Amino acid sequence: MGDLERELRDLSAWLETPDPPEVTARVRAQLTAPARRRRRWRSYAVAALVALLVAVLPPGRGALADAVAGLLRFAGVSVATSPAELPTGTPSPLPAQRTTTLDEAQRAVRFPIRLPAKLGTPEQVLVADPDGAGRYRVATLLYGGGTLRIDAFDGRLDLAFHKETSRPADWVQVNRDFAVWVGGPHTLAYVDRAGEVRVETARLAASTLIWQVGGVSYRLEGDLSKPEAIEIAGSLR
Structure with missing residues (x-):
């Protein structure tokens, strides 16, 4: 999970999600929280951010979420x-x-x-x-x-x-x-x-x-x- 969390944290900084902003803020806060506080949030924080990626990225960019499976598809390249x-x-x-x-x-x-x-x-x-x-x-x-x-x-x-x-x-x-x-x-x-x-x-x-x-x-x-x-x-x- 370490590499995945790091990549998702990097991507979270690029998210522009005006509707609803409190969801993005909550996910970002949990991804950057101390380890002891993240443990109980980890599973659904990752799921929530992946869902946000699919929902808010421009058409065709939702495929970035494939990274969670160890396979990235982007711009016609896997x-x-x-x-x-x-x-x-x-x-x-x-x-x-x-x-x-x-x-x-x-x-x-x-x-x-x-x-x-x-x-x-x-x-x-x-x-x-x-x-x-x-x-x-x-x-x-x-x-x-x-x-x-x-x-x-x-x-x-x-x-x-x-x-x-x-x-x-x-x-x-x-x-x-x-x-x-x-x-x-x-x-x-x-x-x-x-x-x-x-x-x-x-x-x-x-x-x-x-x-x-x-x-x-x-x-x-x-x-x-x-x-x-x-x-x-x-x-x-």
């Missing part, structure tokens, strides 16, 4: 906190992945591709996983010889990536909106349109920030600190 076996061998690329230009990539996807002002124009652009109409599901921007990447995709409906990590994800903010930080190396695999995890794509990923802008999901991955990643994400234009 993050499982468990001892993960590191992938071996060379990972396969995403389905039908190909190199293209930035302009062509914008025409090939169904969502706007935004660039981070902190990084500028990408050195290379990839698109992957086309549908029956030839529109691609994922656009990838590569920097630093491929050591820094941003994956952009529509995360409102389906999962696109699955992460396995031995450390819990951190709740952070990008431009005052929810984001998820996974610090350190972890296993990353692609989830296809049928919802199946493509194990052949599994690879060891670097630290990652996950966030959304206008219904479009972004994964920023690279050798970055948490503040550096948040600054880059906040510069998306």
